[in-house]
Amino acid sequence: xxxxxxxxxxxxxxxxxxxxxxxxxxxxxxxxxxxxxxxxxxxxxxxxxxxxxxxxxxxxxxxxxxxxxxxxxxxxxxxxxxxxxxxxxxxxxxxxxxxxxxxxxxxxxxxxxxxxxxxxxxxxxxxxxxxxxxxxxxxxxxxxxxxxxxxxxxxxxxxxxxxxxxxxxxxxxxxxxxxxxxxxxxxxxxxxxxxxxxxxxxxxxxxxxxxxxxxxxxxxxxxxxxxxxxxxxxxxxxxxxxxxxxxxxxxxxxxxxxxxxxxxxxxxxxxxxxxxxxxxxxxxxxxxxxxxxxxxxxxxxxxxxxxxxxxxxxxxxxxxxxxxxxxxxxxxxxxxxxxxxxxxxxxxxxxxxxxxxxxxxxxxxxxxxxxxxxxxxxxxxxxxxxxxxxxxxxxxxxxxxxxxxxxxxxxxxxxxxxxxxxxxxxxxxxxxxxxxxxxxxxxxxxxxxxxxxxxxxxxxxxxxxxxxxxxxxxxxxxxx
Amino acid sequence: xxxxxxxxxxxxxxxxxxxxxxxxxxxxxxxxxxxxxxxxxxxxxxxxxxxxxxxxxxxxxxxxxxxxxxxxxxxxxxxxxxxxxxxxxxxxxxxxxxxxxxxxxxxxxxxxxxxxxxxxxxxxxxxxxxxxxxxxxxxxxxxxxxxxxxxxxxxxxxxxxxxxxxxxxxxxxxxxxxxxxxxxxxxxxxxxxxxxxxxxxxxxxxxxxxxxxxxxxxxxxxxxxxxxxxxxxxxxxxxxxxxxxxxxxxxxxxxxxxxxxxxxxxxxxxxxxxxxxxxxxxxxxxxxxxxxxxxxxxxxxxxxxxxxxxxxxxxxxxxxxxxxxxxxxxxxxxxxxxxxxxxxxxxxxxxxxxxxxxxxxxxxxxxxxxxxxxxxxxxxxxxxxxxxxxxxxxxxxxxxxxxxxxxxxxxxxxxxxxxxxxxxxxxxxxxxxxxxxxxxxxxxxxxxxxxxxxxxxxxxxxxxxxxxxxxxxxxxxxxx
Numbered sequence: 001x002x003x004x005x006x007x008x009x010x011x012x013x014x015x016x017x018x019x020x021x022x023x024x025x026x027x028x029x030x031x032x033x034x035x036x037x038x039x040x041x042x043x044x045x046x047x048x049x050x051x052x053x054x055x056x057x058x059x060x061x062x063x064x065x066x067x068x069x070x071x072x073x074x075x076x077x078x079x080x081x082x083x084x085x086x087x088x089x090x091x092x093x094x095x096x097x098x099x100x101x102x103x104x105x106x107x108x109x110x111x112x113x114x115x116x117x118x119x120x121x122x123x124x125x126x127x128x129x130x131x132x133x134x135x136x137x138x139x140x141x142x143x144x145x146x147x148x149x150x151x152x153x154x155x156x157x158x159x160x161x162x163x164x165x166x167x168x169x170x171x172x173x174x175x176x177x178x179x180x181x182x183x184x185x186x187x188x189x190x191x192x193x194x195x196x197x198x199x200x201x202x203x204x205x206x207x208x209x210x211x212x213x214x215x216x217x218x219x220x221x222x223x224x225x226x227x228x229x230x231x232x233x234x235x236x237x238x239x240x241x242x243x244x245x246x247x248x249x250x251x252x253x254x255x256x257x258x259x260x261x262x263x264x265x266x267x268x269x270x271x272x273x274x275x276x277x278x279x280x281x282x283x284x285x286x287x288x289x290x291x292x293x294x295x296x297x298x299x300x301x302x303x304x305x306x307x308x309x310x311x312x313x314x315x316x317x318x319x320x321x322x323x324x325x326x327x328x329x330x331x332x333x334x335x336x337x338x339x340x341x342x343x344x345x346x347x348x349x350x351x352x353x354x355x356x357x358x359x360x361x362x363x364x365x366x367x368x369x370x371x372x373x374x375x376x377x378x379x380x381x382x383x384x385x386x387x388x389x390x391x392x393x394x395x396x397x398x399x400x401x402x403x404x405x406x407x408x409x410x411x412x413x414x415x416x417x418x419x420x421x422x423x424x425x426x427x428x429x430x431x432x433x434x435x436x437x438x439x440x441x442x443x444x445x446x447x448x449x450x451x452x453x454x455x456x457x458x459x460x461x462x463x464x465x466x467x468x469x470x471x472x473x474x475x476x477x478x479x480x
Numbered sequence: 481x482x483x484x485x486x487x488x489x490x491x492x493x494x495x496x497x498x499x500x501x502x503x504x505x506x507x508x509x510x511x512x513x514x515x516x517x518x519x520x521x522x523x524x525x526x527x528x529x530x531x532x533x534x535x536x537x538x539x540x541x542x543x544x545x546x547x548x549x550x551x552x553x554x555x556x557x558x559x560x561x562x563x564x565x566x567x568x569x570x571x572x573x574x575x576x577x578x579x580x581x582x583x584x585x586x587x588x589x590x591x592x593x594x595x596x597x598x599x600x601x602x603x604x605x606x607x608x609x610x611x612x613x614x615x616x617x618x619x620x621x622x623x624x625x626x627x628x629x630x631x632x633x634x635x636x637x638x639x640x641x642x643x644x645x646x647x648x649x650x651x652x653x654x655x656x657x658x659x660x661x662x663x664x665x666x667x668x669x670x671x672x673x674x675x676x677x678x679x680x681x682x683x684x685x686x687x688x689x690x691x692x693x694x695x696x697x698x699x700x701x702x703x704x705x706x707x708x709x710x711x712x713x714x715x716x717x718x719x720x721x722x723x724x725x726x727x728x729x730x731x732x733x734x735x736x737x738x739x740x741x742x743x744x745x746x747x748x749x750x751x752x753x754x755x756x757x758x759x760x761x762x763x764x765x766x767x768x769x770x771x772x773x774x775x776x777x778x779x780x781x782x783x784x785x786x787x788x789x790x791x792x793x794x795x796x797x798x799x800x801x802x803x804x805x806x807x808x809x810x811x812x813x814x815x816x817x818x819x820x821x822x823x824x825x826x827x828x829x830x831x832x833x834x835x836x837x838x839x840x841x842x843x844x845x846x847x848x849x850x851x852x853x854x855x856x857x858x859x860x861x862x863x864x865x866x867x868x869x870x871x872x873x874x875x876x877x878x879x880x881x882x883x884x885x886x887x888x889x890x891x892x893x894x895x896x897x898x899x900x901x902x903x904x905x906x907x908x909x910x911x912x913x914x915x916x917x918x919x920x921x922x923x924x925x926x927x928x929x930x931x932x933x934x935x936x937x938x939x940x941x942x943x944x945x946x947x948x949x950x951x952x953x954x955x956x957x958x959x960x
Contacts, residue, residue, distance in 0.1 A: 040554075
């Protein structure tokens, strides 16, 4: 027990310092390391394994909704970046500039892509000629770079990995349909794969993407009550079409500007799943993105037959498609249990001499610590259904936690209480004006998160802050 | 027929101008486009689809040989890049430099990675402490940038996509074993997935990787007789270990420098498969990396039942795991046949009213143009085995072509004949000296390709060029 305690003490508790807890966990669970390059992280195999599973799940959804992958250059000439006015204003301050290629200074500076609308639109203006070329629905997996002053692994780094979808349509209605489709795909993914409940909704004018008509977002609540924007889907209207002269010959034989969307999610989601599910013992990974779903730990491995059987069960579970490993390292069993918990492995399987005699194993759930004795016969089926249970329970726990920390507010006292004492989200009627939004932020630190898509309350009464007539229901919260 | 001819005329014939043929094919088959950024290409969905299949096949092989994926920053501080002398000399002239981040000039220039040894070694020096941490076997999928003066899509572009493996070992023998293992994995992949016969062998001192003790390569012959280096595996010895101070506590309790390897392949392989298999009608894709393996074309689609049955067969083939699409576009059947050939789709399936009556389809092989009548019953199994046949035949054809253009040479007359008239590879005894290699290149344009691993001829006699005692068997050729 002494060893166990010592081990766990490497991690600051959530209650003591949530931010320290976060960095302790990702470092100790061997997910990331800091590099010599300011603001850039190294994603180690255990962290990258989660990203690979996220990619696989998402990519299948993109393809099922008719998108294809492509790759565009990472360097964008300054003149291209400047073509859409709002966009350049939003991104220019955080661009890294290449000014020298080989031994020669460049005639024109090249930006490392902070996002790829401009380079992609410059190609779309050549590719799109007629309505027959539409819709054009591409996605790109790549890294992007935004020069950040203060960074935190996964949540905000200068370079990060992401996917960015870019689509082109004949009509405004089709572009809106696509924008909505993709925020729905993201929400379904967050809930069914990451076990994270999210509020899908529309961003305020102030918070929308630089260059979009409007932006939808999915917002999750972390265990410290703060909001994390987990993915966004933008209706770009004709803003880029006009900046980049993307026109098509319509079915009526006229030259028309196209309608566009873009949408993205990133490695930031990994930060989200850590802060939604983790506890003082470490990570708690949702089974569908856990690089190791099941860790087999032989107990008293020197006793005859234990190791052989443990290996046999490991192979059988792996063969059944469960991501299973066996821990044969030289450390103590107690140390290995802790290590499993720290790394958030959903199920740990113990097999000792007694289990060997009785033809059973002991399975321990990471989400509840419940111990379940299971016979060898039919073990894989049992583990598969256990993993499903764990997913469902993790989602339910996260949702219960979040729902209890959403505070409806009719006036600014209630608003302050929700933010300052409740440390959660406030849901309130709002006037919709940027000036009011800025005042709220200055006074409470809370920002507008989104106007929910799935809550159809009639909005009447007055704005929670300024007292003007309310126009929207808005979620507010302090955010990452 | 008039239409067919007109269509094919978009592509220059191989005999007329091989280089034009190549660019015509990749442009017309919609694989790539040129961007506004010098030397950087856009990989369109049809080209990127091939890369995705390459990644999937390769990644499975890397994992099966015990490697894990990770991600390291794309920016490398200049001081890091300078730490290994030969390496910096090799790469510094082709680096793109970031000198400005956001609104501030940087204190130190940052290189966009031309390859990642330096940034990865800076992390390995922290991660490796003891023999228990070894071997460390990571791989990274990413893009790299090398500022190139003259570029050609897939073959040589400033930015390109690749994978780079980086491993660390206790002993020289283990590092050598890994270096060899990975060139073997590459060769097996080239032959069994890309249907490209390759010569695996060792590079000369002059041609090895900047910073390696020695380099293995796989070399393929294109249809114009020139060589393409398709992948390399480097034994880095202790060069980077010493530059980056990567030491470990040995089993004997001593601090020792580690032994390292690195190995890489890139989107260049796509250029290779185009130039090994293509013909005057266009691409000829090896079935295992063909984004569309089977294209169903309804003939007289307006006749009752044709379209329905064509769709039904398409769905059935897709459900059986064959990448199948149906061409329902408004163009003529002849145009669609040509389009299938241009895009190199291995099998085209025709279904018309007569086939409908007789419960059959006509399958046409892209490799031989053979027409085969197949009953609906058991169609998927037949297509699967047809695709296997096509792979085997494409490999056999490529090998026969290559083998006929490998010319053994005992003296420099024979050497010149092989290069100038034979327009192929020359295989000859060689002294092994860089000065001799440089003279051969100056006189014939041919460079050393590799010293074969799988040919165990006793080397006696004299160097094919300088007349000194021969030490090696070397392949020579003009190269891309």
